[in-house]
Amino acid sequence: MERNELGVPANTAALLFDLDGVLTKTAVVHAKAWQQVFDEFLDGRGEPFDPVHDYEEYVDGKPRADGVRAFLEARGFHLDEEQVREIGDRKNDLVLRLIEQDGVRAYEGSRRYLEAAREAGLPCAVVSSNANCQAVLDAAGIADYFSVRVDGNTLKERHLKGKPAPDTFLAAAEELGVPADRAVVFEDALAGVEAGRAGHFGYVVGVDRTGEAEQLRRHGADVVVRDLAELVSRS
Numbered sequence: 752m753e754r755n756e757l758g759v760p761a762n763t764a765a766l767l768f769d770l771d772g773v774l775t776k777t778a779v780v781h782a783k784a785w786q787q788v789f790d791e792f793l794d795g796r797g798e799p800f801d802p803v804h805d806y807e808e809y810v811d812g813k814p815r816a817d818g819v820r821a822f823l824e825a826r827g828f829h830l831d832e833e834q835v836r837e838i839g840d841r842k843n844d845l846v847l848r849l850i851e852q853d854g855v856r857a858y859e860g861s862r863r864y865l866e867a868a869r870e871a872g873l874p875c876a877v878v879s880s881n882a883n884c885q886a887v888l889d890a891a892g893i894a895d896y897f898s899v900r901v902d903g904n905t906l907k908e909r910h911l912k913g914k915p916a917p918d919t920f921l922a923a924a925e926e927l928g929v930p931a932d933r934a935v936v937f938e939d940a941l942a943g944v945e946a947g948r949a950g951h952f953g954y955v956v957g958v959d960r961t962g963e964a965e966q967l968r969r970h971g972a973d974v975v976v977r978d979l980a981e982l983v984s985r986s
Contacts, residue, residue: 765935
């Protein structure tokens with residue numbers, strides 16, 4: 752398959768990026784917040800939350816409520832919707848506090864890749880289950896690179912299914928006026944690469960920040976990189 756200067760198929764017409772862990776160094780913030788709220792809930796009643804394995808397996812990339820259900824059901828707990836909402840809200844409050852305290856930084860390789868995409872004239876969308884997506888983009892100083900944003904608020908407004916369903920990525924491609932088979936998905940989450948594969952996108956790039964390259968490949972990534980800058984050097 753012929754690659755362009757961005758290391759993706761030559762016929763690519765749009766780039767669709769996940770946010771946390773792909774563009775910004777906020778995945779670790781989310782993992783830390785999930786660990787705190789889940790361990791508070793479990794309080795010795797089950798195996799504690801693993802901020803690497805459990806984060807990837809149950810919550811990363813998914814809508815907040817889906818992540819709460821997936822993890823706690825795996826530990827044998829079945830909560831009502833009010834309890835799910837309360838845990839999700841608690842986690843969101845913690846994330847916002849941590850971001851306010853520590854700030855937000857974009858990965859330098861991702862920033863360089865976005866600049867290269869702009870120079871190549873390829874439109875970009877950010878696709879995230881994070882309801883605070885715009886605030887994170889603004890804080891990281893990369894909002895201007897994206898002409899389309901599909902986030903946690905969009906999911907609710909349009910009643911879209913979250914990842915691993917492909918709905919959010921498909922919505923972003925549609926807004927950009929590009930067919931799925933000419934769009935590239937960039938994801939660090941197992942649920943995200945599954946969504947890219949399920950949506951029959953032209954190419955799925957797995958971004959391995961935590962040493963889970965093989966899992967990303969098994970779940971649907973065409974290629975796995977540690978940093979987006981690697982794609983430019985490979986092309």
